[in-house]
Amino acid sequence: MVLLALGVGSGDEVITTSNTFFATAEAIWFVGATPVFVDINPQTRNIDPNLIEAAISPKTKAIIPVHLYGQPAEMRKISAIAKKHKLFVIEDCAQALGARGGDFALGELSDAVCTSFIIQKNLGCFGDGGAVVTNNAAMASEIAKLRNHGSPKRSHHTMGYNSRLDEIHAATLSVKLRQLDRWNDRRIEIAKQYDAALAGTSLELPYTLPGYRSVNHLYVVETEARDALQSHLEAQGIKALTHYPIAIHQQEGFPFGRPARIAGSLQHTERSAARVLSLPMYPELTDEEAKQVIEAIVAWDKTQAAKTQKVAG
Numbered sequence: 001m002v003l004l005a006l007g008v009g010s011g012d013e014v015i016t017t018s019n020t021f022f023a024t025a026e027a028i029w030f031v032g033a034t035p036v037f038v039d040i041n042p043q044t045r046n047i048d049p050n051l052i053e054a055a056i057s058p059k060t061k062a063i064i065p066v067h068l069y070g071q072p073a074e075m076r077k078i079s080a081i082a083k084k085h086k087l088f089v090i091e092d093c094a095q096a097l098g099a100r101g102g103d104f105a106l107g108e109l110s111d112a113v114c115t116s117f118i119i120q121k122n123l124g125c126f127g128d129g130g131a132v133v134t135n136n137a138a139m140a141s142e143i144a145k146l147r148n149h150g151s152p153k154r155s156h157h158t159m160g161y162n163s164r165l166d167e168i169h170a171a172t173l174s175v176k177l178r179q180l181d182r183w184n185d186r187r188i189e190i191a192k193q194y195d196a197a198l199a200g201t202s203l204e205l206p207y208t209l210p211g212y213r214s215v216n217h218l219y220v221v222e223t224e225a226r227d228a229l230q231s232h233l234e235a236q237g238i239k240a241l242t243h244y245p246i247a248i249h250q251q252e253g254f255p256f257g258r259p260a261r262i263a264g265s266l267q268h269t270e271r272s273a274a275r276v277l278s279l280p281m282y283p284e285l286t287d288e289e290a291k292q293v294i295e296a297i298v299a300w301d302k303t304q305a306a307k308t309q310k311v312a313g
C-alpha cells in the first residue's frame with residue numbers, strides 16, 4: 001500500500017535484499033514493479049549499503065531495507081544515497097519494532113515504516129495485522145482509503161482492499177505495546193547469554209553494529225554443519241528453525257513470470273542461506289532453558305572439533 005500510495009508500479013524498480021521473508025519482494029511484484037536484489041553484508045546480514053549505488057538505474061524509484069532479525073539496516077548511508085538519487089525509502093520493520101540505530105530512530109530517515117503484528121513478531125496481535133507509520137499526511141490518508149475498499153468517507157469509494165486492523169487486534173496491541181520494551185530487553189538479555197557462552201565455539205554469532213539496539217527478533221548463528229546441528233538439537237527436544245534457508249531469488253519458479261533483476265553477485269546471501277540456524281529466542285525463555293540450549297550446542301561443538309581433528313590427523 002505504501003508503494004501504491006507513492007505511485008510506484010509497472011516499469012519502476014525497487015532495490016531490496018533477497019535475504020528476507022518473501023513478503024518484502026512480494027509487495028514489489030504485487031504493484032507490478034521490479035525488485036532489484038542487492039547482496040548483504042555478511043556480518044550484519046542486512047543489505048550492504050556500499051552495493052546500492054551500483055544497482056541504481058534510471059527506473060529506480062525506491063529502496064526497501066529490511067531490519068533483519070531485529071537489527072536496523074544502515075539507514076544513515078541508505079538515506080544519503082536515496083537523497084542523492086531522489087529515491088523513496090520504505091523500511092521493512094516487521095522484525096524490529098523497538099530497535100534503534102546508533103544515531104537514528106526507525107522512521108527518522110525514511111518515507112514510511114511498515115510492520116507486522118502477526119503473532120510471532122516482537123509485538124503480536126491476536127492473529128494477523130500490520131501497520132504503516134509515516135509523517136507524510138498525504139500518504140497516510142491515501143493508505144487509510146486503500147485499506148478500506150478505497151473509501152475516503154462512508155458510502156464513497158474509489159478502489160482499494162480489505163486490509164483493516166480489526167478492533168480486537170488493536171485492543172490487544174494497545175495493552176501489549178506497554179510491555180514491548182521489557183520483552184525486547186529480555187530478548188537482549190538472552191542474546192547476551194548466548195553470546196557469552198557460545199563465543200568459544202565454531203559457530204559464527206550474530207554481529208550487532210556499535211551503538212545499535214537490535215531487538216533480537218531472531219538469534220541466528222551460522223555454521224557449515226547447519227543441518228547436523230539442527231538435527232542434534234531436535235534430538236534433544238530443542239526446536240531450531242531456519243530463517244531463511246531459501247533466499248527469494250533461489251525460490252523454485254523465481255521470478256514467477258514477473259520482472260526481477262539481480263544486481264551483481266548474491267554470494268553472501270546464498271552462503272548465509274545455506275548456513276543459518278535460529279536458536280530459541282522469545283521473552284518467556286527461562287535462563288534454565290537457555291542454558292540447556294547452550295549445553296547442547298557446546299557438547300555438539302566438541303564432537304565436531306574431535307571429528308575435524310581426526311580428519312586433519
Ligand SMILES: *Cc1c(COP(=O)(O)O)cnc(C)c1O
Pocket residue numbers: 020021023024066092094095115116117118129130
Ligand atoms: C513477517 C514479515 C513480513 C510480513 O508480515 P505479514 O504480517 O505476514 O504481512 C514482512 N517482512 C518481514 C521481514 C517479515 O519478517
